[in-house]
Amino acid sequence: MAKRGYHHGNLRQELVDACLRLIEEKGPTGFTLSEAAREAGVTPAAVYRHFDGRENLIAEAARQGYEIFGDLMEHAYAGGKPTALTAFESTGRAYLAFARKFPGHYIAMFESGISIQSSPELNTASSRALGVMEKAATDLSQHIPADRRPPPQMFSAHIWALSHGVVELFARGSPGTKSPFPPEDLLETGIGVYLRGLGLIPPDA
The missing domain is CATH 1.10.357.10 (Tetracycline Repressor, domain 2)
Known part of the structure; x- marks a missing residue:
């Protein structure tokens, strides 16, 4: 999946949705912020525009x-x-x-x-x-x-x-x-x- 930049729809909600999918699959401590970014199709750097870290997400x-x-x-x-x-x-x-x-x-x-x-x-x-x-x-x-x-x-x-x-x-x-x-x-x-x-x-x- 190609990485997308910051301006693409509702990135904040897409990251939350990705987080929820990963939680169901791996549990709340079984994934990294980078995995959430990959699941949402963005670079890890883009995540920090919305969340300070995995716990914040x-x-x-x-x-x-x-x-x-x-x-x-x-x-x-x-x-x-x-x-x-x-x-x-x-x-x-x-x-x-x-x-x-x-x-x-x-x-x-x-x-x-x-x-x-x-x-x-x-x-x-x-x-x-x-x-x-x-x-x-x-x-x-x-x-x-x-x-x-x-x-x-x-x-x-x-x-x-x-x-x-x-x-x-x-x-x-x-x-x-x-x-x-x-x-x-x-x-x-x-x-x-x-x-x-x-x-x-x-x-x-």
């Missing part, structure tokens, strides 16, 4: 992922109403759907080691996305007696951890981790057990 991929994730979470939350329970359950399912549909973004966000504090833009995008789950937890927790009500941040963190565990172990093909049940069923039943423990759904539901 991955951080932008993560930021874009959080924007997509936030949109999906907000859509799931609104579409899961009219009840707080269905809205909350919808946000959990959206997590799994996102990981499956956008694996490169997911890895950049959660497996690359990039801190969400690495830039104000990344922090803002991640806070919006994860804030949707906390809002859903806040709404649902109002149905728990005050003396037994966990803080919404803890409530949402539990579901986030459960969702993340199902994705990592069973939805992304981790070696040696097989389950006779689909990831969707594992997540749904796991959330059900958790919510029953809080008295939010009856034992026979």
Whole structure:
């Protein structure tokens, strides 16, 4: 592929797209900035007009992922109403759907080691996305007696951890981790057990 110069379309986005392809293929630490440049069809020098280094490029991929994730979470939350329970359950399912549909973004966000504090833009995008789950937890927790009500941040963190565990172990093909049940069923039943423990759904539901 012939190397292209700086002025050719949206080079910044082409580099992000190349980064996402390489992340899916080699993992977040398995490629160099020069490989990303080659994948995008430009010289390595052209990359530095937009990104300081590989981590900066991955951080932008993560930021874009959080924007997509936030949109999906907000859509799931609104579409899961009219009840707080269905809205909350919808946000959990959206997590799994996102990981499956956008694996490169997911890895950049959660497996690359990039801190969400690495830039104000990344922090803002991640806070919006994860804030949707906390809002859903806040709404649902109002149905728990005050003396037994966990803080919404803890409530949402539990579901986030459960969702993340199902994705990592069973939805992304981790070696040696097989389950006779689909990831969707594992997540749904796991959330059900958790919510029953809080008295939010009856034992026979």
